[in-house]
Amino acid sequence: MFLFKKIRYISAVHNTRYMGQQLASFVQFLDAAGARAASLHVVGFSLGAEAAGFGGKELKRRGLLLGRITDPAYPGYSLTGSDGHLAKGDAAFVDVLHTNPGILGFPQPIGDVDFYPNAGQWVQPGCWIDQLIRNRELGFVNGCSHNRAWRLYAESIRNPRGFPATLCRKWKGSRLCNFQVDGYMGFGAGPPLSGKMYLETNQRSPFARNGP
Structure with a gap:
């Protein structure tokens, strides 16, 4: 059971990058419709905040910046650089608990x-x-x-x-x-x-x- 949960977690870690790309596309759509990315606050818990971080990185590549991101996870991200987890710069303001x-x-x-x-x-x-x-x-x-x-x-x-x-x-x-x-x-x-x-x-x- 422990091994099964570990495999599921590793898969979820991998999927946060994909979810970040989807979030970026959605925020880009909202921005074009008038809900500016800079006015949005994404609150994520654990893996959800990592997905938000990847979304923020992708938006920056597209020339947009989220207003705020809150909270991250650790296992599976601890050995990566700032490009591999939520970090300062992924939004105009990043706060972590x-x-x-x-x-x-x-x-x-x-x-x-x-x-x-x-x-x-x-x-x-x-x-x-x-x-x-x-x-x-x-x-x-x-x-x-x-x-x-x-x-x-x-x-x-x-x-x-x-x-x-x-x-x-x-x-x-x-x-x-x-x-x-x-x-x-x-x-x-x-x-x-x-x-x-x-x-x-x-x-x-x-x-x-x-x-x-």
Whole structure:
């Protein structure tokens, strides 16, 4: 079963390039119809964001630029250069949520702005098995930390200022990186934000520590 899933994932990785080409063609059609590519925001989770990245690269070759792309995947892309995965430059603004760095998500910054919830832990608060049981969230036992990216982003749509974040080269705790609100993760993010940003979340929904 594990081997079958691995083969399916490898096939899906390969297909993201094709899906990116199809996305580029669709966006080009919308642009010609009046919905400008520069006004569009493509939100993808995991492989979906990689497809968006390939779509953005293809659009640039066609002389168009997407307005914004959010979030990537890691396995199957980690050994490639920026031409082989979502990267800064694939849209006018690329923001990345690193909730499972080094496992199913990129550990290194690859966007215009890269958000690291809870110091970029590879296991997010609330994703340990005892916490999942206590919070009645066993449905998220598979890929809990990875899935946290879309859950945080979905919540930020309702609460754009719910996830205040601070700019810091490397988060090692408040003594080395004093927290101040430099911007917001998720829907509330946008230019001119850039660099690595850190924030803390609750271990269960609502994840935002800033109420709406």
